[in-house]
Amino acid sequence: MLEIRNLTKSFGDVLALDRFSLDLGRGEVLGLLGPNGAGKTTLISILSGTLGDFTGTVTFQGRNLFADRGLKNRMGVVPQDTAFYDELSAMDNLLFWGGLYDVPRAELKRRAAELLELVELAGRAKEPVKNFSGGMKRRLNTAIGLLHKPDLLLLDEPTVGIDVQAKVSILDIIRNVGASGTAVIFTTHQLAEVETTCSRIAIMDRGRVLAQGSLDDLVRTVGERDIVEIVGEFGAAPFSEALQGLAGDRVELLSVTDGLASLAVADTEEIPRIMDRLFRHKLAVTDMKIKSPSLETVFLKLTGRNLRD
Amino acid sequence: MRRLLLVLGNDVRRHLRSPLAILIYMAIPMVMTGLIGIIFAPRAEEAQLPPIQVLLVDHDKALASKLVLGTFDVDQMKKMFRVTVTDEADGRDKMKRGRASAMVVIPEGFTLDLLDAKTTTLTVVKNPAEQFLPDVVEEFVTTLAVMLSGAVQAFAAEVRGVRAMLEGPLDTFPWETLGPELGKAQKKMVAARAYLDPMLIRLKADETRAAGARTRFTRTDLFSIMLPGMAVMFLLFIVQTLMRDIISEREDGKLRRMMTTPLRPLELVGARLLGGWVMGLAVLLVMVAFGTLIFRAHWGPFGYFLLLGAAASFWTAAFFGCFHAFVRNRNQAGALGAPIILAFSLFGGSMMNPEAMPKAFLAVGVATPNRWFIDGAALVRDGRFPAASLAVLVLSGLVLTALAVPALRRRTSV
Numbered sequence: 001m002l003e004i005r006n007l008t009k010s011f012g013d014v015l016a017l018d019r020f021s022l023d024l025g026r027g028e029v030l031g032l033l034g035p036n037g038a039g040k041t042t043l044i045s046i047l048s049g050t051l052g053d054f055t056g057t058v059t060f061q062g063r064n065l066f067a068d069r070g071l072k073n074r075m076g077v078v079p080q081d082t083a084f085y086d087e088l089s090a091m092d093n094l095l096f097w098g099g100l101y102d103v104p105r106a107e108l109k110r111r112a113a114e115l116l117e118l119v120e121l122a123g124r125a126k127e128p129v130k131n132f133s134g135g136m137k138r139r140l141n142t143a144i145g146l147l148h149k150p151d152l153l154l155l156d157e158p159t160v161g162i163d164v165q166a167k168v169s170i171l172d173i174i175r176n177v178g179a180s181g182t183a184v185i186f187t188t189h190q191l192a193e194v195e196t197t198c199s200r201i202a203i204m205d206r207g208r209v210l211a212q213g214s215l216d217d218l219v220r221t222v223g224e225r226d227i228v229e230i231v232g233e234f235g236a237a238p239f240s241e242a243l244q245g246l247a248g249d250r251v252e253l254l255s256v257t258d259g260l261a262s263l264a265v266a267d268t269e270e271i272p273r274i275m276d277r278l279f280r281h282k283l284a285v286t287d288m289k290i291k292s293p294s295l296e297t298v299f300l301k302l303t304g305r306n307l308r309d
Numbered sequence: 310m311r312r313l314l315l316v317l318g319n320d321v322r323r324h325l326r327s328p329l330a331i332l333i334y335m336a337i338p339m340v341m342t343g344l345i346g347i348i349f350a351p352r353a354e355e356a357q358l359p360p361i362q363v364l365l366v367d368h369d370k371a372l373a374s375k376l377v378l379g380t381f382d383v384d385q386m387k388k389m390f391r392v393t394v395t396d397e398a399d400g401r402d403k404m405k406r407g408r409a410s411a412m413v414v415i416p417e418g419f420t421l422d423l424l425d426a427k428t429t430t431l432t433v434v435k436n437p438a439e440q441f442l443p444d445v446v447e448e449f450v451t452t453l454a455v456m457l458s459g460a461v462q463a464f465a466a467e468v469r470g471v472r473a474m475l476e477g478p479l480d481t482f483p484w485e486t487l488g489p490e491l492g493k494a495q496k497k498m499v500a501a502r503a504y505l506d507p508m509l510i511r512l513k514a515d516e517t518r519a520a521g522a523r524t525r526f527t528r529t530d531l532f533s534i535m536l537p538g539m540a541v542m543f544l545l546f547i548v549q550t551l552m553r554d555i556i557s558e559r560e561d562g563k564l565r566r567m568m569t570t571p572l573r574p575l576e577l578v579g580a581r582l583l584g585g586w587v588m589g590l591a592v593l594l595v596m597v598a599f600g601t602l603i604f605r606a607h608w609g610p611f612g613y614f615l616l617l618g619a620a621a622s623f624w625t626a627a628f629f630g631c632f633h634a635f636v637r638n639r640n641q642a643g644a645l646g647a648p649i650i651l652a653f654s655l656f657g658g659s660m661m662n663p664e665a666m667p668k669a670f671l672a673v674g675v676a677t678p679n680r681w682f683i684d685g686a687a688l689v690r691d692g693r694f695p696a697a698s699l700a701v702l703v704l705s706g707l708v709l710t711a712l713a714v715p716a717l718r719r720r721t722s723v
Contacts, residue, residue, distance in 0.1 A: 081562035100570035
């Protein structure tokens with residue numbers, strides 16, 4: 001349904017997207033995971049037609065996405081900002097934004113009422129949106145993107161800054177939309193969100209897809225090894241130096257920063273050897289955790305950074 | 310076109326739901342006009358000149374002086390003069406205190422001198438603090454003196470009879486001679502009437518005035534002159550407020566969202582310009598309606614005024630379309646917009662009567678919509694078609710639109 005090939009976009013000297021390629025099928029829910037500055041919002045902006053001056057191709061339903069304006073009727077976009085009119089009611093907003101698509105008026109009204117039920121705002125449909133809480137606004141923001149039953153839905157961090165209840169509600173909507181056959185791309189910082197919502201996950205950093213697949217596929221890329229997270233009073237360079245010669249098939253240094261390091265170990269029996277090396281190099285360890293492989297581990301391995309960095 | 314109208318309708322709905330800013334901008338010109346009108350407009354009772362205060366000092370106290378006094382007492386003269394008879398000392402005191410416009414002094418022996426056909430003098434003391442009213446009294450007394458002198462000379466023989474009546478005792482007066490004298494007098498009066506009646510030349514009182522203008526300048530006239538200037542100034546403020554959406558929607562992400570829909574940039578630009586025009590005209594007409602209801606202002610033929618309002622609103626929308634295409638953000642728009650509008654209003658005549666403005670202001674004012682709207686409104690008020698104002702506003706509005714559309718389209722294409 002959607003084929004992205006070698007999409008490249010620069011902002012001055014900064015390469016925001018670097019030969020980015022991706023395929024997406026009908027009903028797939030793709031979680032685009034990446035740290036700040038990874039290029040997620042740039043990708044969504046290009047796909048939604050609000051950012052130009054790039055190279056590469058995007059084909060949607062067999063047609064050039066940027067040459068055929070009619071395709072905008074088949075795409076829904078939920079921007080990061082809650083972009084609608086605060087002085088109008090939720091229903092008025094839905095009718096206006098939905099009206100910009102080629103949806104018959106009667107159908108639009110019916111659809112708006114349905115969506116207000118879906119996002120649990122039916123009881124406040126006629127109230128000015130300025131009275132809504134942040135979570136309610138986010139739900140309305142999402143509903144606006146769904147009015148015309150798009151074949152492709154793009155969501156840019158739809159759960160930022162909202163309470164747990166609203167977050168769960170929005171993630172439910174995304175799952176249901178995918179189940180109804182709409183292809184979905186949504187960007188997030190939250191590992192748990194993609195783990196529970198997406199049929200496919202793409203991890204991107206510095207404008208490129210580092211890995212993609214189902215959760216199980218990605219976890220398998222780090223093998224069955226446990227992850228050891230070490231906290232202490234050490235610098236990144238002395239830590240790497242201390243473990244030199246030890247790293248190999250059985251111990252892999254995934255990431256290290258001043259005071260925090262992550263290692264993948266084939267067996268927990270390797271841990272005393274690691275500690276011994278650190279003590280001998282007089283590196284103080286204050287805490288240590290052993291974790292099972294997870295998406296976080298994968299992310300850490302691929303990007304060398306924690307998602308919060 | 311459907312999407313253009315949808316955006317336009319949505320803009321109207323939004324501003325109706327949140328109308329406070331527009332209502333304030335509509336109320337300000339009404340309040341300002343009302344205040345200025347209350348302070349500066351002539352009151353109804355002031356529209357007619359008050360009677361001229363005249364002091365009359367009668368040293369003669371005889372027939373002729375009574376005649377002079379009686380002249381002031383005729384109904385027609387009573388409306389013009391309010392005469393107070395006093396003695397000379399009191400009269401001069403009152404004049405010093407500015408209590409009267411003039412004092413007329415009738416000398417002792419005035420009647421006898423007249424009857425003897427001797428020269429006598431009526432004195433008019435004028436109040437130097439007043440400009441015109443003392444001259445009116447002087448003119449009136451001069452006319453009276455001419456008439457009295459003429460009458461005495463024309464009826465010299467009859468006057469001599471009267472003189473004898475006044476001097477001698479009544480029991481020795483030769484009454485038998487009075488009949489023929491009265492007969493002569495009657496003949497002279499009939500002859501004089503032949504000269505005077507019918508008058509060959511009649512005088513008709515009239516005033517110079519422009520077509521459609523009212524006879525007197527009233528408070529309503531002041532409102533009618535002021536309101537167009539105020540209305541166009543606040544039309545500028547209101548349209549600027551309405552069209553600020555161009556900037557604010559770009560900043561808050563709505564523009565970006567609109568561009569993810571099938572809405573074309575040109576449709577959005579068209580909706581914004583058309584919206585500014587239509588809403589500006591609607592607001593202007595509401596201000597006109599309020600002006601008519603509250604101040605009874607008169608605007609002239611509605612059709613002409615509608616055209617003028619539409620042209621002014623069109624110009625304003627095009628101008629602020631251009632303006633918002635070039636300013637960077639909301640703060641800049643706010644900081645630059647108000648001074649521009651105030652400058653337009655100052656030079657264009659919204660803040661003061663163009664007749665009282667320096668020449669340099671008038672020259673600059675030609676480049677403002679205020680000037681053309683105010684001039685056009687004055688013509689419409691007189692029932693004339695404001696062709697020049699319409700031509701200037703529409704043509705310059707078209708030029709501004711031609712500049713605004715591509716510039717806004719570039720800004721809209723995010």
